Amino acid sequence: MIDVYKDKKVFITGHTGFKGSWLALWLTQLEAKVCGYALPPNTEPSIFNILGLEKIIDRHIEGDIRDFENLSIELNKFSPDIVFHMAAQPLVRISYKEPLETYQTNVLGTVNILEVVRRNGKVKALINVTTDKCYKNKEMNIAYKENDELGGYDPYSNSKACSELVTSSYRDSFFNNQDFGKKHNTLVATARAGNVIGGGDYSLDRLIPDFVKAVQKNQNIVLRNTQAIRPWQFVLEPLSGYMLLGSKLLSLETNYADAYNFGPEEESIVTVEEVIKKAISFWGKGGYEEDINEHPHEAKLLKLDISKAKKELKWYPVYNVNEAVKNTIEWYKAYYEGVNMADFSLNQISIYSNKQGLL
Numbered sequence: 001m002i003d004v005y006k007d008k009k010v011f012i013t014g015h016t017g018f019k020g021s022w023l024a025l026w027l028t029q030l031e032a033k034v035c036g037y038a039l040p041p042n043t044e045p046s047i048f049n050i051l052g053l054e055k056i057i058d059r060h061i062e063g064d065i066r067d068f069e070n071l072s073i074e075l076n077k078f079s080p081d082i083v084f085h086m087a088a089q090p091l092v093r094i095s096y097k098e099p100l101e102t103y104q105t106n107v108l109g110t111v112n113i114l115e116v117v118r119r120n121g122k123v124k125a126l127i128n129v130t131t132d133k134c135y136k137n138k139e140m141n142i143a144y145k146e147n148d149e150l151g152g153y154d155p156y157s158n159s160k161a162c163s164e165l166v167t168s169s170y171r172d173s174f175f176n177n178q179d180f181g182k183k184h185n186t187l188v189a190t191a192r193a194g195n196v197i198g199g200g201d202y203s204l205d206r207l208i209p210d211f212v213k214a215v216q217k218n219q220n221i222v223l224r225n226t227q228a229i230r231p232w233q234f235v236l237e238p239l240s241g242y243m244l245l246g247s248k249l250l251s252l253e254t255n256y257a258d259a260y261n262f263g264p265e266e267e268s269i270v271t272v273e274e275v276i277k278k279a280i281s282f283w284g285k286g287g288y289e290e291d292i293n294e295h296p297h298e299a300k301l302l303k304l305d306i307s308k309a310k311k312e313l314k315w316y317p318v319y320n321v322n323e324a325v326k327n328t329i330e331w332y333k334a335y336y337e338g339v340n341m342a343d344f345s346l347n348q349i350s351i352y353s354n355k356q357g358l359l
Helices: 018-029 068-080 094-097 099-120 155-173 207-216 236-252 271-284 308-315 321-336 341-356
Strands: 008-012 033-038 058-061 082-085 125-129 187-193 196-199 221-223 228-235 259-262 269-271 288-290
Touching: 008 018, 008 068, 018 033, 018 082, 018 269, 018 341, 033 068, 068 099, 082 099, 082 236, 094 099, 094 155, 099 155, 125 155, 125 236, 155 187, 187 207, 187 236, 196 207, 196 321, 207 271, 207 321, 221 271, 228 236, 228 321, 236 259, 236 308, 236 341, 259 308, 269 271, 271 288, 271 321, 321 341
Parallel strands: 008 033, 008 082, 033 058, 082 125, 125 187, 187 259, 196 228, 221 288
Antiparallel strands: 228 269
16 A cells, blocks of 8 residues: 555655645655655744654755746756645635735645646656645535535635646646656646644644644633534544555556545534534643634635545545544643654554554
8 A cells, every 4th residue: 555655755845834744754654765845844843843854854955836946956856756745825814914925835836846747757646735625615514526616715725726726737738647658657636635633733823733822821712713614634634645645646547646535524524612622621621712803704614525535545534533633632742741752743653554554
């Protein structure tokens, strides 16, 4: 299964971020040769530094995906087998404040990585990691499928829909599955994940990081939308999906060069308030209150249909929302107790891998 990554050269954009750091750590455990390309960590503390990833991975490059020339030089120098494109401006509220930067990073950055891979000609697979928010959300009690309309109300969501469209265009124009092995040798897919939680996320305006910061200050967390419903999942769930999808592409299976949703089962699509109550319970302290001030628009209901990943990839989520929150809180508590977090995180990966049947 994902043992295909042993000795493979993997290029990750955005490896200093939350999900990117977890992916880099997991791939090193699988004995892949990992090269990361990203801006320096933008939070303090940061999971990248907590895990000591600069010393663990094969190459760490500080670079901006908007810098086409530098990106091209570094990718060509490393000559990867597969690229996981995860670099992004990932926050809805920041996108309202910095729409230009959001579109430049999320859209032009995607064009840059696709074009560098196209010109390189030797990369076997590329996965563009986007988001469940790329769908045109009609705020209805339906789960979005991969062929549903793309869109996005806020600049972040819209930019990720644009990133999906750019990828689709490149796949049709330059990486067409029918031309594989004749005109090109690269398979391109996209991955759309739900609300991801896990240890080491210190991003602004995210539920669990805000809760952890509040607990450390003995304060209540202030919630903007207590009844907003999201598909909550532990960080290793979508990453296992990305790597499983990548393994299919590396095996030159052209029918997997497509878009896939990775999310939880129906019972784990719950409200913000329910998640915070679970976090308080697992930590053993904390509280919350509701912010009654007016805020920029954010979707109140979002669900993903994961039947395609189940049917075609044989991928299934194995943690419910209780397990997702429990594992997340355990990570943060261990960190503040001074535990070696690289070892702790690798242990979480091993336990998850065994449950998922990946080892």
